[in-house]
Amino acid sequence: MIKVSIIYPSVAGARFDFEYYLTKHMPRSIKLLSAHRGFRGVTVERGIGGTEPGSAPKYTAACFYTFDTIDSFIAAFMPHAAELQGDMPRYTSISPDIQFNEVLIAEPQS
């Protein structure tokens, strides 16, 4: 099982429209990608803060897609890459860090 992480690092003065992201971008992204073979799950989160009281989070928002394999994610994403990437400027000025990960432990199993 693999996880694609799309992390929006905290950048001073950056723009991130959570309303658009949560009501438009992510529902569309999930609708398109979850229909594909190999989709296992998705989570979206908002950074609240660091461990020191009052400290800022390192990232503002993050999205994690879990798929059976990298190939199944790529097959799901590529037909919609232009639409989804083209939508990003509508909710943020932040360039996300995107990487592939191998899931080593998952409890409860999904």
Next chain:
Amino acid sequence: MIKVSIIYPSVAGARFDFEYYLTKHMPRSIKLLSAHRGFRGVTVERGIGGTEPGSAPKYTAACFYTFDTIDSFIAAFMPHAAELQGDMPRYTSISPDIQFNEVLIAEPQS
């Protein structure tokens, strides 16, 4: 629902012993924290690479604990903080980025 992210950024020349992390540290951490009220789940992953072929991942490893609330995580973690933090030098020289996050979307629901 909240998620605590413990992310080990990729650092040139850093040490990360996945065998110790996966067979000793994380099983002990999960045993201790999952016994507490409010525990919802945990995932552990290893960074494979970025989206450009052959590019390095931004982070080497990451652990995500999901709990009902920040307070329930803190209540679960604090009694074991000294043991778990004291164990970290046994598997890595990397200082992780730790932050609290609000989970906004989770599919399938867990």
